[in-house]
Amino acid sequence: MPPRNPNSEKILDFVVNKGNGIKGLVDTGIETVPDLYILPIEERLLPNNILPYDSIPVIDVSNWDDPKVKESICDAAGQWGFFQIINHGVPLHVLDAVKEAAHRFFGLPYEERNKYWAGNSPTDTVTLKTSFVPQAEAVLEWKDYLSFRCSPRDLESFPLWPPVCRDEVVEYMESAKSVIRKLLEVLLEGLKVKQIDKAREYTLMASPIVNLMYYPHCPNPDLTAGVGPHSDISTLTILLQDDNGGLYVRATENDSWIHVLPINGALVINIGDILQIMSNDRYKSIEHRVVANGSKDRVSVPIFVNPGPDAVFGPLPEVLESGEEPLYKEVVFSDYFKYFFSKKHDGKKSMDFARI
Ligand SMILES: COc1cc(/C=C/C(=O)SCCNC(=O)CCNC(=O)[C@H](O)C(C)(C)COP(=O)(O)OP(=O)(O)OC[C@H]2O[C@@H](n3cnc4c(N)ncnc43)[C@H](O)[C@@H]2OP(=O)(O)O)ccc1O
Numbered sequence: 313m314p315p316r317n318p319n320s321e322k323i324l325d326f327v328v329n330k331g332n333g334i335k336g337l338v339d340t341g342i343e344t345v346p347d348l349y350i351l352p353i354e355e356r357l358l359p360n361n362i363l364p365y366d367s368i369p370v371i372d373v374s375n376w377d378d379p380k381v382k383e384s385i386c387d388a389a390g391q392w393g394f395f396q397i398i399n400h401g402v403p404l405h406v407l408d409a410v411k412e413a414a415h416r417f418f419g420l421p422y423e424e425r426n427k428y429w430a431g432n433s434p435t436d437t438v439t440l441k442t443s444f445v446p447q448a449e450a451v452l453e454w455k456d457y458l459s460f461r462c463s464p465r466d467l468e469s470f471p472l473w474p475p476v477c478r479d480e481v482v483e484y485m486e487s488a489k490s491v492i493r494k495l496l497e498v499l500l501e502g503l504k505v506k507q508i509d510k511a512r513e514y515t516l517m518a519s520p521i522v523n524l525m526y527y528p529h530c531p532n533p534d535l536t537a538g539v540g541p542h543s544d545i546s547t548l549t550i551l552l553q554d555d556n557g558g559l560y561v562r563a564t565e566n567d568s569w570i571h572v573l574p575i576n577g578a579l580v581i582n583i584g585d586i587l588q589i590m591s592n593d594r595y596k597s598i599e600h601r602v603v604a605n606g607s608k609d610r611v612s613v614p615i616f617v618n619p620g621p622d623a624v625f626g627p628l629p630e631v632l633e634s635g636e637e638p639l640y641k642e643v644v645f646s647d648y649f650k651y652f653f654s655k656k657h658d659g660k661k662s663m664d665f666a667r668i
């Protein structure tokens with residue numbers, strides 16, 4: 313990485329080493345974007361690259377057993393990799409409560425937030441971080457996030473989680489469980505898998521992570537990345553966004569992007585790399601990125617539905633049974649996870665780790 317200028321070093325020290333986060337920097341009242349956060353022009357999301365009239369599918373899942381609903385979900389997973397669901401059964405008050413909890417946590421004074429900063433937290437099931445991998449990034453992302461590991465075993469450390477948001481995180485996770493299960497059943501049925509047994513359950517969904525993402529308002533969001541282009545490594549991700557917008561999904565045309573319009577009460581679903589690999593490319597894990605807001609603090613709450621750490625995944629036997637060649641080798645999830653977190657966000661390059 314090229315050497316940084318002295319001012320960038322000072323800001324990096326304040327944001328990362330001292331644990332103030334980008335939230336702490338914005339609270340100092342900065343009126344311009346510091347160099348450390350300015351993307352080279354070729355990495356910015358330019359207005360000409362946004363397709364204004366396109367949108368990802370919106371699927372009403374009030375009847376999961378309706379064959380048309382199942383078909384819409386599998387088609388959307390194959391063509392778009394991204395869709396929104398409405399009438400999913402997670403109560404609106406649970407969704408609103410977890411967004412409010414995110415604002416409450418990030419509204420705490422520095423001393424309270426800092427108790428959970430990476431390296432300070434009383435438990436490794438909850439960590440406050442900034443950007444993505446600041447050690448490996450020339451330009452930092454304009455976001456902080458509080459990450460909760462949420463497997464049943466991780467929940468034993470619940471008493472050590474921040475009281476201002478822990479109940480809301482658990483209630484959201486618990487209410488979303490049946491949606492996760494239904495989505496995976498439908499998607500796996502579309503791959504000729506008849507039922508999700510215990511072993512498959514471990515590979516598909518044993519280690520969920522819930523993040524409270526916080527993108528403070530930015531003096532010039534066009535210059536920065538809230539989150540840079542990436543695909544998720546999960547099996548699938550359930551994302552709750554607020555009404556500020558700012559999430560963009562890569563379209564099929566070269567370097568064009570589609571805005572994911574906020575719909576009150578909807579959940580955004582995206583296929584992650586693991587399901588693309590298991591489906592031998594029938595389902596697509598699509599790149600996406602986030603742009604912060606110029607005047608409002610944006611929050612979102614993704615649930616990354618992940619395999620257990622030692623789960624081994626690869627193209628499913630049911631998919632390959634007609635003699636199709638596997639496009640990917642078998643990989644241990646913890647190796648894939650470490651690889652993803654060893655470099656900056658770089659589109660879909662993480663999948664090369666598993667490609668044959
Ligand atoms: C997007 O699709 C996803 C995402 C996810 C999961 C999302 C998550 O948010 S999971 C929680 C955060 N992620 C992790 O913790 C990943 C696991 N971490 C690692 O593997 C390592 O930390 C590392 C990122 C590879 C870096 O390793 P290393 O170079 O050895 O450095 P460390 O010893 O870990 O850290 C040094 C020092 O820096 C601090 N630090 C590291 N990262 C940050 C950060 N982002 N912000 C602030 N501080 C950071 C670290 O705590 C250390 O501090 P000390 O004080 O202890 O020295 C799931 C599924 C999807 O699809």
Ligand SMILES: O=C(O)CCC(=O)C(=O)O
Pocket residue numbers: 525539544551553558559600601602611612613614
């Ligand atoms: O905040 C969002 O809307 C999306 C965040 C995201 O893509 C991620 O954390 O992987």
Ligand SMILES: [Fe+2]
Pocket residue numbers: 542543544600
């Ligand atoms: Fe993502």
